[in-house]
Amino acid sequence: MDVERIYREESGRILATLIRLLGSFDLAEEVMQEAFAAALEQWPKRGFPDNPRAWLVSTAHHKGVDMLRRRTRFDSKRDELQRLAELEQQLSEAEENMLRPDGVSDDRLRLIFTCCHPALVLEARVALTLRTLCGLTTEEIARAFLVPLPTMAQRLVRAKQKIRDAKIPYQVPPKRELTERLEAVMLVVYLVFNEGYSASSGDAAIRRELCAEAIRLGRLICELLPGENESHALLALMLLHDSRRAARVAGEGEVVLLEEQNRDLWDHEQVREGLGLVESAVRGGAAGSYALQAAIAALHAQQRALKRQTGSRLLRSMRRCCGCSHRPWLN
Amino acid sequence: MQYLLLIYGNEEHFGKLTEAEQNGVLKEYGEFTKSIAQSGHYRGGNELAEISTATTVRVRDKKRLVTDGPFAETKEQLGGYYLIEAKDLDDALAVAARIPSARWGSIEVRPIVPHDMP
Numbered sequence: 001m002d003v004e005r006i007y008r009e010e011s012g013r014i015l016a017t018l019i020r021l022l023g024s025f026d027l028a029e030e031v032m033q034e035a036f037a038a039a040l041e042q043w044p045k046r047g048f049p050d051n052p053r054a055w056l057v058s059t060a061h062h063k064g065v066d067m068l069r070r071r072t073r074f075d076s077k078r079d080e081l082q083r084l085a086e087l088e089q090q091l092s093e094a095e096e097n098m099l100r101p102d103g104v105s106d107d108r109l110r111l112i113f114t115c116c117h118p119a120l121v122l123e124a125r126v127a128l129t130l131r132t133l134c135g136l137t138t139e140e141i142a143r144a145f146l147v148p149l150p151t152m153a154q155r156l157v158r159a160k161q162k163i164r165d166a167k168i169p170y171q172v173p174p175k176r177e178l179t180e181r182l183e184a185v186m187l188v189v190y191l192v193f194n195e196g197y198s199a200s201s202g203d204a205a206i207r208r209e210l211c212a213e214a215i216r217l218g219r220l221i222c223e224l225l226p227g228e229n230e231s232h233a234l235l236a237l238m239l240l241h242d243s244r245r246a247a248r249v250a251g252e253g254e255v256v257l258l259e260e261q262n263r264d265l266w267d268h269e270q271v272r273e274g275l276g277l278v279e280s281a282v283r284g285g286a287a288g289s290y291a292l293q294a295a296i297a298a299l300h301a302q303q304r305a306l307k308r309q310t311g312s313r314l315l316r317s318m319r320r321c322c323g324c325s326h327r328p329w330l331n
Numbered sequence: 332m333q334y335l336l337l338i339y340g341n342e343e344h345f346g347k348l349t350e351a352e353q354n355g356v357l358k359e360y361g362e363f364t365k366s367i368a369q370s371g372h373y374r375g376g377n378e379l380a381e382i383s384t385a386t387t388v389r390v391r392d393k394k395r396l397v398t399d400g401p402f403a404e405t406k407e408q409l410g411g412y413y414l415i416e417a418k419d420l421d422d423a424l425a426v427a428a429r430i431p432s433a434r435w436g437s438i439e440v441r442p443i444v445p446h447d448m449p
Contacts, residue, residue, distance in 0.1 A: 119420060166442045167332050169419035177421075 003040050010053050011036075011135040016107035017057050019114075020170055022064045025132070025160045031067065035060035108133070109172050109224045112217075116185040117168050124159035125188050126195075131156055133220075134213040144195060144206045182225070186234050186290065189217045193238050211242050229286035233294045236277035240297035243270035258300060271301050333374060333443035334415055334423040339407040340436025342381055359431045367415065372426050376413035407436055414443075 011032065018028035035056045049055040115128040127145075130136045136144075142152035162168065173181045196210030218235035225231065247265035250256050278298045281291055345353065367373045385401040401408070413430070417423035420440070427438040 117420075119424070165444075166440075167419045169421050171421075173421065 003036065003043060006039075006052050006056075007036055008135060010056070012111070012133040013108055014053060014056050014060070015132055015135075016111040018060055018064065019132075020107050020110060021057075021061055022068075023170075025163060027064055027067065028060075029132075031060040031064040032056070034063050106172065108220065110170050112185055112221065112224075113172055113181055114163060114168055114170050116181075116188045117163075118181070118184045119166065119168055120159050120162060122187070122191070124155050125184070126191050127152060127155050128159045129188050129217070130192065130210075130213065133217065136209075136213070140206060140209075143203070144210055178225075182221075182228060182231065185221065186231060189214050189221070189234060189238075190290070192217070193241075197241060208245075211238070211245070214238055215242060229281045229284035230288050230290055232277050232281040232284070233286045233288070233291035236274045236281060237290055237294035237297055239270045239274035239277065240294065240301050243267040243274065243301070266301075274298065275301065332417060332419065333445070334417055334420075335441045335443055336376075336413040336415060336423070336427045336430065337409055337439040337441065338411045338413075338430060338432045338436060339405075339439060340410050340432050341406065342408050342410065344435060345410075356431055363429060363431060364413075366429075367413070367426055372415040372417060372422075374414040374416055376411065378411040379409060382408045410436070 014035075015028055015032050018032055019025055022028050022031070038059055039052070039056060043049070043052075111133060112129070115132055116125045120128070123145075127141050130141050130144075131138065138153050138156060139149055142149045145152070147155075172178075192210050193214035196207045196212075196214060215235070215238050218231070218238055221228070221231045222235050243266050244258075244261060246267070247261040247263065248256055274294075275298055278291075278294045282295060345356070348356070364373065364376065382401050385399075387398050387400060387402050389396045389398075410432070413426075415423060415426055417426060420442075423440050423442075427433060427440050430438050432438065
């Protein structure tokens, strides 16, 4: 076990909890970095704690409260003082809660819905999700989207400012708004995947990482909201397309059409998982654009030898699908 | 937290309605206002007179410049506003979505920055 791996796997969760506890994206990010720095220094000497995540959250939380206390001394506004009193009260409570797994998954769901809030401009939603939930650096995100670093940094700052100043809540939306809000979330995941999948631009390693992150987010949403069939369809769609990654590009980087792909190069485990998910999603009533695209991808994955005349059923599906924006896999 | 809900719409739209339809809209507005007063959101609100009545004033080099018309000519005009108290943006958006004009115009939701009276 090493700190770097824990960062990769746990930083999204830790940040999600810290944002709830401290009520600020910026402060949460700052103290999380400090807690990881402390871990890098202390763990190799004193040994790894039994629950590294709990250690990190509580260390970061203490640092956050200290920092707020120091700031308050300079700037003793009534609101700040009240907030501080609340925080200190929460401190012990939080440490208990953290060990309950359900509390933590709620935090990540809160973070997803806040980062993907429709009141934020789409590019900012994508960037913020990659930054906070996936732990990508601002520089990596800038490179992935071919945007200059200052532009990307500015985008993130503005989004966090709007969350704070317009008071975008840190909560899972109520049931009646869930479908609408989940659509906004799925769009972000879909865009991240597309950006990684389209062979048009950016360096290959980052593109692969974007696909992996999109799939990870897709899994997370399915895990946290198991009843939502459309998000299962989205995960299936991504798995099925990603399963062909190795067969899709030839040596020189040119795209290999589906009919000519070497099927031995497909990730058959991923194909199987994708097919299972499509089936259960469609049976569960998913009929939106992700389900439709996933069904097409499933047909492709199942046909042993794909002919040019793939039958009018598939073509009809594709035509219905033409409203969807960016579909590099229909090449 | 307070939010200002700015109601934008095409003025001509209202003028083209029949009298019965206009009364229907007014009645709906009355019911909406009453409902947000009951739910504790309402802090204030008014309809604005037509854009043709607008006058804009600027002071440049200590000289007052008064011009006829709104600050900016737009396809949809500011026709009224509500000032509300809401828990957060989601709460404010839920109120804004119930304003009758949201169905044909647009509602801009702006958080109010609190300042103490000096």
